[in-house]
Amino acid sequence: MEFIKNPGLKLPKIDLNNIEWPKFRIPKIGWSKMPKLRIGNAVARLPIVQGGMGIGISLSGLASAVANEGGIGIIAANSIGMLDPDYYAKNRDANTVALRREIRKTREKTSGIIGVNIMVAVSDFQPLLRVAIEEKVDLVFLGAGLPIKGIPVEDLRSAGVKVVPIVSSARAASLIFRSWAKRYADIPDAVVVEGPKAGGHLGFKEDQIDDADFALENILPEVVSEIKRFEDEWRRTIPVIAAGGIYTGSDIFNVFKLGARGVQLGTRFVATHECDADIRFKEAYVACRKDDIEIIKSPVGMPGRAIKNTFLKDVASGKKQSRKCAWQCLKSCDIKTAPYCLTLALDNARKGILDKGFVFSGSNAYRVDKIISVRELLKELTEQYLCTREKSVCRLRGEYETALERLVAFKEEYLIGLKEGLNAFRDEYERGMEKGDMFREELLMTKDEYRNALEKANRLKQELMEFFQRYSLQNRLESESA
Numbered sequence: 105m106e107f108i109k110n111p112g113l114k115l116p117k118i119d120l121n122n123i124e125w126p127k128f129r130i131p132k133i134g135w136s137k138m139p140k141l142r143i144g145n146a147v148a149r150l151p152i153v154q155g156g157m158g159i160g161i162s163l164s165g166l167a168s169a170v171a172n173e174g175g176i177g178i179i180a181a182n183s184i185g186m187l188d189p190d191y192y193a194k195n196r197d198a199n200t201v202a203l204r205r206e207i208r209k210t211r212e213k214t215s216g217i218i219g220v221n222i223m224v225a226v227s228d229f230q231p232l233l234r235v236a237i238e239e240k241v242d243l244v245f246l247g248a249g250l251p252i253k254g255i256p257v258e259d260l261r262s263a264g265v266k267v268v269p270i271v272s273s274a275r276a277a278s279l280i281f282r283s284w285a286k287r288y289a290d291i292p293d294a295v296v297v298e299g300p301k302a303g304g305h306l307g308f309k310e311d312q313i314d315d316a317d318f319a320l321e322n323i324l325p326e327v328v329s330e331i332k333r334f335e336d337e338w339r340r341t342i343p344v345i346a347a348g349g350i351y352t353g354s355d356i357f358n359v360f361k362l363g364a365r366g367v368q369l370g371t372r373f374v375a376t377h378e379c380d381a382d383i384r385f386k387e388a389y390v391a392c393r394k395d396d397i398e399i400i401k402s403p404v405g406m407p408g409r410a411i412k413n414t415f416l417k418d419v420a421s422g423k424k425q426s427r428k429c430a431w432q433c434l435k436s437c438d439i440k441t442a443p444y445c446l447t448l449a450l451d452n453a454r455k456g457i458l459d460k461g462f463v464f465s466g467s468n469a470y471r472v473d474k475i476i477s478v479r480e481l482l483k484e485l486t487e488q489y490l491c492t493r494e495k496s497v498c499r500l501r502g503e504y505e506t507a508l509e510r511l512v513a514f515k516e517e518y519l520i521g522l523k524e525g526l527n528a529f530r531d532e533y534e535r536g537m538e539k540g541d542m543f544r545e546e547l548l549m550t551k552d553e554y555r556n557a558l559e560k561a562n563r564l565k566q567e568l569m570e571f572f573q574r575y576s577l578q579n580r581l582e583s584e585s586a
């Protein structure tokens with residue numbers, strides 16, 4: 105009998121130690137708070153911005169109440185001079201005077217974080233921005249147009265005023281940030297991305313409003329990833345603030361999961377005692393039903409969302425409305441062809457004269473069933489947010505614990521497979537080698553079995569690795585609890 109020392113078969117080796125078993129850790133979660141919102145050096149205890157609402161809907165009353173509760177309170181600057189009975193005599197000067205007065209009034213009522221919302225589309229954008237700088241507000245929110253040209257960035261910086269553009273797409277965000285970088289060697293401090301469910305003027309074409317591609321859930325992650333590039337390049341944190349249709353604390357949690365670090369709310373703040381509009385304006389929210397909310401064409405040249413009423417019906421049927429015009433306050437408005445004066449209509453609505461104006465609202469206004477205080481609203485939103493987060497983290501925790509059990513089972517199976525299975529095959533193989541050629545067939549079979557066992561072990565290893573990736577819940581848990 106020929107003794108074969110080496111039948112040319114080599115058994116692959118497996119190093120039992122070459123798998124790193126991950127160490128899982130369940131992170132501690134601060135259950136009692138919402139995350140803060142940091143914009144430059146301004147840190148709001150609550151990540152909630154009260155959206156600027158013109159004309160005269162968000163003034164010192166609402167802005168200071170929100171700031172006092174830890175959110176960010178915003179005064180709407182456009183046509184704020186309408187508060188002055190002599191507006192028609194003073195026109196554009198009335199706006200700067202009223203804005204300055206309103207900022208000072210707000211400051212008297214709060215030491216919290218306040219800002220001013222200025223529409224880029226208004227003709228006195230520059231003078232209003234100048235007042236905000238002179239009064240050293242914490243932030244300016246610039247919407248209804250792209251704040252690119254003629255922004256006095258140095259003055260804003262030296263007055264400590266942070267700049268937050270409002271956009272409706274990643275493209276617009278990118279354009280603003282790139283232009284700023286080129287023109288001013290600087291970038292804005294945060295960005296609001298407002299989806300098509302918002303109230304007031306919308307940065308979308310009419311056919312985009314109900315198109316899922318333009319929904320907040322879709323445009324928000326696009327803006328977040330666009331802004332991430334600027335964050336990396338400039339080594340700055342630039343929070344993305346989501347707006348439009350955010351109604352509950354659960355909605356806040358959901359947009360945070362998509363990368364937002366703050367939210368801007370309009371509709372919810374209208375239905376508060378502190379909102380500066382007349383009670384009849386607020387009651388229009390309480391009274392309206394879902395199908396009362398419609399998209400209108402505004403003289404600004406953008407679509408807007410408002411609550412149906414006789415004024416809007418008359419406008420739609422071509423009935424002439426007052427076009428008393430103090431001056432061309434909107435760059436794009438031609439009062440000769442406009443069906444009505446937007447400023448006058450909105451100011452009438454603010455005063456509760458709803459037959460001579462109309463009420464802007466978000467798509468969720470029909471869900472408002474009562475008027476509450478800012479404090480109650482923010483408490484409700486915080487509780488809902490924390491509850492949703494707790495549910496989500498509990499679900500993840502359950503998933504995580506099941507995963508851990510499976511991991512232990514895997515580990516045992518794997519080690520048994522290797523230690524017992526492979527070693528047994530190895531012994532058999534070596535014994536076979538000693539017996540020589542006549543056992544060659546058997547030997548080869550043993551080798552095949554060994555290979556199969558090895559493949560199984562490797563499959564198991566692969567599965568384990570995928571399992572680790574899938575269940576690396578650490579990050580998910582941490583981000584949910586952030």
Ligand SMILES: Cc1cc2nc3c(=O)[nH]c(=O)nc-3n(C[C@H](O)[C@H](O)[C@H](O)COP(=O)(O)O)c2cc1C
Nearest residue numbers: 155156157158247302303304348349369370371466
């Ligand atoms: C009555 C009303 C007036 C508004 N006016 C302005 C405005 O003057 N400037 C602006 O940038 N956004 C304006 N908005 C938009 C809000 O600031 C906010 O971004 C938006 O309403 C968020 O959507 P939500 O109402 O679904 O919460 C207005 C919204 C409402 C409801």
